[in-house]
Amino acid sequence: MTAKRSRMTAGDRRTAILDVAAELLSTHPWEEVTVALLLEGAGISKGGFYHHFTSKEDVLEALLLRFTDACTAAGQAVHERSPGGAVARFTAYLGGTTRWELDHAEKIVAVIRIAMMAGNESIFLKLEEETRQRATPLLRRLVAEGVRERAFDVIDIDMTVSLLQHAWRMRWVVLGQARQLCAAGDFAGGRAMLEDRLSLEERMTNRLLGCAAETPVRMPAAEEFKGFLTSL
Amino acid sequence: MTAKRSRMTAGDRRTAILDVAAELLSTHPWEEVTVALLLEGAGISKGGFYHHFTSKEDVLEALLLRFTDACTAAGQAVHERSPGGAVARFTAYLGGTTRWELDHAEKIVAVIRIAMMAGNESIFLKLEEETRQRATPLLRRLVAEGVRERAFDVIDIDMTVSLLQHAWRMRWVVLGQARQLCAAGDFAGGRAMLEDRLSLEERMTNRLLGCAAETPVRMPAAEEFKGFLTSL
Incomplete structure (x- = not known):
């Protein structure tokens, strides 16, 4: 996982977060989707997450535009x-x-x-x-x-x-x-x-x-x- | 002023605040309109204001509906x-x-x-x-x-x-x-x-x-x- 993560570009990381969010959206009530769940699903560090997004609402916004x-x-x-x-x-x-x-x-x-x-x-x-x-x-x-x-x-x-x-x-x-x-x-x-x-x-x-x-x-x-x- | 204020009903006070806000809207940039200005203009206490509104944004909303x-x-x-x-x-x-x-x-x-x-x-x-x-x-x-x-x-x-x-x-x-x-x-x-x-x-x-x-x-x-x- 660490090896994979280190090979990911910034764009990859952003995409990975959005992919996980899109999946979770279909399976979980949004209230239950946490930044921790997004990190876990995307195999990304907290720092990597906050480089791209300010909050899970921000993820939802990017997802809707996608x-x-x-x-x-x-x-x-x-x-x-x-x-x-x-x-x-x-x-x-x-x-x-x-x-x-x-x-x-x-x-x-x-x-x-x-x-x-x-x-x-x-x-x-x-x-x-x-x-x-x-x-x-x-x-x-x-x-x-x-x-x-x-x-x-x-x-x-x-x-x-x-x-x-x-x-x-x-x-x-x-x-x-x-x-x-x-x-x-x-x-x-x-x-x-x-x-x-x-x-x-x-x-x-x-x-x-x-x-x-x-x-x-x-x-x-x-x-x-x-x-x-x-x-x- | 105190005598006048004490005779105002709750509805009067709300109306007075909205009247003052409407006036200020035409004469001041909204950034310069403060709750203090609204209180002063309407001759109303802080408590009287917060009985009706939570903020000056709330006043603006009520004003638009009016x-x-x-x-x-x-x-x-x-x-x-x-x-x-x-x-x-x-x-x-x-x-x-x-x-x-x-x-x-x-x-x-x-x-x-x-x-x-x-x-x-x-x-x-x-x-x-x-x-x-x-x-x-x-x-x-x-x-x-x-x-x-x-x-x-x-x-x-x-x-x-x-x-x-x-x-x-x-x-x-x-x-x-x-x-x-x-x-x-x-x-x-x-x-x-x-x-x-x-x-x-x-x-x-x-x-x-x-x-x-x-x-x-x-x-x-x-x-x-x-x-x-x-x-x-």
């Missing part, structure tokens, strides 16, 4: 491989980010649970703003492409991107509630809640983008969320 | 007196809240300045969320009226209200910048910045409300902001 970057990268990759015009590529982006989120659903739900705990609102509102800003440049590009191709008819690119992100922001809170319904035995109710939310976001997204009614941007199908809904 | 309630009440009063259908009444609401804001512009600009100081973002994001929630019930009613009268065609009332508030939220930041331009001698530039912003918000508001192109909701005219633009 999640956002990974999710945005997943959306971008799918978007770039997607054939067709701006509508198809925007739909691909929505699918790519959603699939990334579904692959990391437990971590997202854990983060939402921490955010909703009393006293955490302020810090999470700021974090949410920061994570949104990370995703903004790519979204701005996607919207601008659609405007150039005359597939989108927006009021203003920057305000449209900001409102799109605002329209999507409660999705995982609703998904969590829908999963709770399913876990309580009301699968039809949970499924209906999910479908209502996806439909609402899809219609609002199309209105903001100004898509023609016959060529709308599409949210992923409810079917894709089936595994998540029944995973409790 | 501003929001007063602004919403101004919009509601104008809206209720307004003849005509939902479009006219919504336009009246926008005018009423804007005129209230213009009458209290120095305090709003002071609050924005405090909010933008490093380290204050978290607390202000939370405050912004709280103040938005205060205005939500009335806005929901206005939108629902328009839907009932078929003047508005919205995707979803709650999401529409949330996005409207989000679309309007940067207005006073932009107004402050426009005033700075005017103060620097570029009156045409400041005026154009103001007009662009009002036009952008008007078009986005109409899109979100789904108003027919021939009967749009109107933002107040740029003319109404003239006094503010040239007040530095």
